[in-house]
Amino acid sequence: MSSRSYVRLSASLLSDPSVAALAETFKVLGDTTRVRILDVLSRTELCVQDLAGVLGLTPSAVSHQLRLLRTSRLVRTRRDGRQIFYALDDDHIVGLFRQGLEHVQEL
Amino acid sequence: MSSRSYVRLSASLLSDPSVAALAETFKVLGDTTRVRILDVLSRTELCVQDLAGVLGLTPSAVSHQLRLLRTSRLVRTRRDGRQIFYALDDDHIVGLFRQGLEHVQEL
């Protein structure tokens, strides 16, 4: 392949910011704890201590992970008294899970 | 939430192996170098040195990443003489990228 072709191919690739944002999103999804959290939240809204209860983790560990998920706009929060309820922020995550599972299941 | 409800919710969640496989797949996608490699391969089949040329990386670095992608069944190989050509192994990756970009673009 000529270096001239490198240039032509490069011009059609994803931009650096897109690549970074995409990788960042997948990185957040690439951890069993966060997958489990998102799986739970795809079924019901839940507060931190209940998430911890369901998943068998400390509230602190869950809170740390939720911060990441919040920063990535994967979950949103709603305060009700002392508790803060978490829910999925958009439907793309469910789509990503479904598509990811399809890939996984054909191994 | 009662501990009885924990049990009910838990029963409907993804199995541990599914969670592990899903997280593993996303983890592989969660790196800019691998995203760039897959982006290139979504447009054309390419051998290691040309991938390195396009991406401005050493052939060794590319080869290390390709091994991961191979193990995860995200790319497949075809030998032609001394060169080994890499291509996407299935269409789900393109779908995952598209879905991921949709999420990213609404930030």
Next chain:
DNA sequence: TGCACATATGAGCAGTCGCTCATATGTGCG
């Protein structure tokens, strides 16, 4: 066969990750 090229692999190092533990912030209620 022997040499050059293409790719793969292993060791090792700097940077990152996910947890725990301690502590801070924020809210409701007496």
Next chain:
DNA sequence: CGCACATATGAGCGACTGCTCATATGTGCA
């Protein structure tokens, strides 16, 4: 207000990641 509860945050530790550099494996050709 003052205390208990719910959540968030920071430091720090062991485990892991992605690269480089050196080396091994595999292929084509004289």
